[in-house]
Amino acid sequence: MRENVTLSDVAREAGVSPSTVSRVINGTARVDARKREAVLRAIERLGYRPNLMAKGLAQGRSLTVGVVTQEISSPYYGEMLKGVEQALEGTPYHPIFASGHWRADQEEAALKVLVGRQVDGLIVMDGSVPAERLLELAQSMPVVVVGRDIPGLCCLSIDNLQGAYEGTRHLIELGHRRIAHIAGPQSHLDAVERLRGYKRALEEAGLPFDPALVVEGDYLEPSGLLAVEALLTRGALFTAIFAANDQMAYGANVALYRRGIRVPHDVSLVGFDDLPSSSYFTPPLTTVRQPGLEMGWEAARLVLALLEGGEYNPKPLAARLVIRESTALLRSSGVRWVHPD
Amino acid sequence: MRENVTLSDVAREAGVSPSTVSRVINGTARVDARKREAVLRAIERLGYRPNLMAKGLAQGRSLTVGVVTQEISSPYYGEMLKGVEQALEGTPYHPIFASGHWRADQEEAALKVLVGRQVDGLIVMDGSVPAERLLELAQSMPVVVVGRDIPGLCCLSIDNLQGAYEGTRHLIELGHRRIAHIAGPQSHLDAVERLRGYKRALEEAGLPFDPALVVEGDYLEPSGLLAVEALLTRGALFTAIFAANDQMAYGANVALYRRGIRVPHDVSLVGFDDLPSSSYFTPPLTTVRQPGLEMGWEAARLVLALLEGGEYNPKPLAARLVIRESTALLRSSGVRWVHPD
DNA sequence: AAGGTTCTTGACAGCGCTTTCAAAATCTGT
DNA sequence: ACAGATTTTGAAAGCGCTGTCAAGAACCTT
Numbered sequence: 001m002r003e004n005v006t007l008s009d010v011a012r013e014a015g016v017s018p019s020t021v022s023r024v025i026n027g028t029a030r031v032d033a034r035k036r037e038a039v040l041r042a043i044e045r046l047g048y049r050p051n052l053m054a055k056g057l058a059q060g061r062s063l064t065v066g067v068v069t070q071e072i073s074s075p076y077y078g079e080m081l082k083g084v085e086q087a088l089e090g091t092p093y094h095p096i097f098a099s100g101h102w103r104a105d106q107e108e109a110a111l112k113v114l115v116g117r118q119v120d121g122l123i124v125m126d127g128s129v130p131a132e133r134l135l136e137l138a139q140s141m142p143v144v145v146v147g148r149d150i151p152g153l154c155c156l157s158i159d160n161l162q163g164a165y166e167g168t169r170h171l172i173e174l175g176h177r178r179i180a181h182i183a184g185p186q187s188h189l190d191a192v193e194r195l196r197g198y199k200r201a202l203e204e205a206g207l208p209f210d211p212a213l214v215v216e217g218d219y220l221e222p223s224g225l226l227a228v229e230a231l232l233t234r235g236a237l238f239t240a241i242f243a244a245n246d247q248m249a250y251g252a253n254v255a256l257y258r259r260g261i262r263v264p265h266d267v268s269l270v271g272f273d274d275l276p277s278s279s280y281f282t283p284p285l286t287t288v289r290q291p292g293l294e295m296g297w298e299a300a301r302l303v304l305a306l307l308e309g310g311e312y313n314p315k316p317l318a319a320r321l322v323i324r325e326s327t328a329l330l331r332s333s334g335v336r337w338v339h340p341d
Numbered sequence: 342m343r344e345n346v347t348l349s350d351v352a353r354e355a356g357v358s359p360s361t362v363s364r365v366i367n368g369t370a371r372v373d374a375r376k377r378e379a380v381l382r383a384i385e386r387l388g389y390r391p392n393l394m395a396k397g398l399a400q401g402r403s404l405t406v407g408v409v410t411q412e413i414s415s416p417y418y419g420e421m422l423k424g425v426e427q428a429l430e431g432t433p434y435h436p437i438f439a440s441g442h443w444r445a446d447q448e449e450a451a452l453k454v455l456v457g458r459q460v461d462g463l464i465v466m467d468g469s470v471p472a473e474r475l476l477e478l479a480q481s482m483p484v485v486v487v488g489r490d491i492p493g494l495c496c497l498s499i500d501n502l503q504g505a506y507e508g509t510r511h512l513i514e515l516g517h518r519r520i521a522h523i524a525g526p527q528s529h530l531d532a533v534e535r536l537r538g539y540k541r542a543l544e545e546a547g548l549p550f551d552p553a554l555v556v557e558g559d560y561l562e563p564s565g566l567l568a569v570e571a572l573l574t575r576g577a578l579f580t581a582i583f584a585a586n587d588q589m590a591y592g593a594n595v596a597l598y599r600r601g602i603r604v605p606h607d608v609s610l611v612g613f614d615d616l617p618s619s620s621y622f623t624p625p626l627t628t629v630r631q632p633g634l635e636m637g638w639e640a641a642r643l644v645l646a647l648l649e650g651g652e653y654n655p656k657p658l659a660a661r662l663v664i665r666e667s668t669a670l671l672r673s674s675g676v677r678w679v680h681p682d
Numbered sequence: 683a684a685g686g687t688t689c690t691t692g693a694c695a696g697c698g699c700t701t702t703c704a705a706a707a708t709c710t711g712t
Numbered sequence: 713a714c715a716g717a718t719t720t721t722g723a724a725a726g727c728g729c730t731g732t733c734a735a736g737a738a739c740c741t742t
Contacts, residue, residue: 006698006699007699008699019700020722022700023720026700029719029720031720049456053397053458053699054398054700055698056699058726059727073617078415082413085440094458113435115390224621250621250622251621257623257624276562277416280562282622282623283598348728348729349728358693360730363731370690370691371690372691391728392727392728392729394729395727396729398697398728400730400731
């Protein structure tokens with residue numbers, strides 16, 4: 001097992017030409033059975049492993065697909081990445097990740113890194129790179145976008161408005177009339193869609209929209225906590241909260257816990273995403289499930305299809321309400337309004 | 342902005358030789374100021390981006406470091422990966438990930454993929470690839486191992502025994518005498534160390550070790566839930582639980598919640614890891630913090646150092662108890678033993 | 683101004699693999 | 713057994729870049 005066994009070493013060992021070795025490895029052409037055997041044995045004996053970089057250079061492709069996420073450690077992206085990884089398993093392709101950290105400039109940097117590494121295809125998750133930039137990239141390689149809708153590009157996203165609508169609607173059906181909303185950053189399309197879904201459900205139920213009941217967060221836990229604090233100190237009256245994602249719902253829950261406000265006894269809480277940990281939350285969180293793993297999977301199958309020039313119709317992905325234990329009927333016996341201190 | 346601008350294109354455009362272009366790009370030798378300018382302008386004008394695969398082939402290195410995790414979507418590894426990513430930022434290296442899914446064969450497959458992609462260095466997190474295999478790999482490239490101790494290799498790990506000892510100790514100091522332990526899979530060294538830490542704390546306090554109080558889980562939430570169920574149905578008496586990781590603590594908490602057993606009022610709970618979500622758990626979880634991000638960071642700095650042939654003394658990383666709200670003094674007024682139904 | 687140094691530069695040979703292309707080997711049919 | 717059709721095979725030219733090497737330019741020195 002020497003240092004760097006190359007294809008030529010194998011060729012010499014097997015007594016054939018490098019071309020032949022290449023052919024048996026890739027199955028690109030018929031090769032006499034005896035020679036094939038000899039080659040395989042030589043490969044075995046030498047412990048040969050093809051150099052993918054050389055192969056990539058020669059073929060003009062790298063057998064990698066670039067994935068731009070916002071934050072690799074976020075549980076939400078974690079699921080998607082896992083989906084991508086799974087979908088690519090068994091194919092010659094391998095994912096390579098880069099994070100945009102929710103900032104357009106960092107996203108652009110991530111794209112540059114991936115392009116420089118000659119990725120053959122690209123999956124872009126959320127983010128705020130200009131659409132034109134993505135369209136430009138799409139001219140030279142397959143690009144699929146998750147979580148945004150860009151005309152002219154393969155996009156994969158759920159109906160955020162519909163999901164938020166259902167989450168809010170669930171609360172209304174439980175009898176809640178004053179429902180607070182912890183919104184996501186309004187610079188993100190999905191966040192504004194969720195806010196719209198919330199409004200629509202209210203409207204349809206004939207409930208007034210009260211701006212004092214919505215606070216904007218940044219999709220991270222602390223902002224959920226802060227949002228509830230804000231709501232409480234400004235004296236807002238509410239019996240339920242619809243958070244634009246699970247992480248903010250977690251934060252909200254802690255704030256409520258600190259005030260001795262019990263979920264769902266005093267206040268019902270619904271999130272959005274259904275992170276893996278949400279079913280182990282206490283109480284298990286009612287939430288609008290966003291199929292992260294499936295989205296990652298479908299995105300990857302899609303680039304693969306584009307790469308091979310084939311067709312692939314991604315399964316429609318829908319947000320779906322998952323009712324667990326953080327929501328309950330509004331207590332009939334007189335509403336106990338939550339108030340500051 | 343043409344399709345594939347190569348270095349020679351730039352050379353032609355700037356009226357110099359390819360070598361010169363290479364030199365100004367890499368700063369490998371002095372170049373006349375005027376020519377340098379011309380080259381830079383040409384690069385700009387043509388929108389040239391170096392092909393890293395070609396560069397890699399020519400230099401015999403890929404500028405990538407391979408990272409073997411067990412599960413890319415796990416919050417614990419998420420933190421470590423983020424650390425690696427951060428540490429590599431600004432260097433010419435980029436991480437490339439592959440998951441072992443807690444199975445030796447898959448880990449081996451992951452290693453093969455990474456080696457085939459010519460990674461220049463390797464970070465292996467936990468797992469059960471045989472030590473000899475890693476030693477063998479270490480002969481041809483820098484290898485750093487996180488979470489295991491392998492003589493002859495750069496290893497990074499915390500003192501699991503000490504951490505578990507402190508977690509258990511904390512419970513004892515709060516007055517608890519009957520402390521259950523949800524252990525990790527005993528096939529993993531860290532899990533057995535944590536069990537040992539638990540035992541040592543007990544022993545030191547003169548408390549008996551009761552095998553009926555320990556249940557083995559698999560580090561995932563459901564197993565924590567099941568463990569508590571098991572404990573409860575077998576009639577075990579306990580006032581506190583020390584779980585070998587946070588995820589199992591989450592599961593345990595749900596099981597307790599379902600039975601109407603309140604944390605920390607009735608039972609105190611401590612976890613291990615301090616996942617990002619643990620401080621937003623309800624109640625915020627007391628846990629033994631394992632500095633995932635720092636571990637990832639240090640591991641990456643370490644391979645970098647090995648790669649450059651430099652020296653790097655990683656900061657010592659210690660597990661440290663983080664006291665939050667899931668643990669409380671044993672209620673003095675008569676212990677209310679928890680029992681099945 | 684000539685000889686000696688030191689810099690700057692371009693030609694060229696790879697890195698390990700793929701992929702024509704045409705020669706060599708094998709197989710047809712008669 | 714032989715011309716012709718059909719494989720199977722190896723030589724060779726890249727893929728885009730780096731790095732050695734020796735030639736040429738620029739600088740000294742006396």
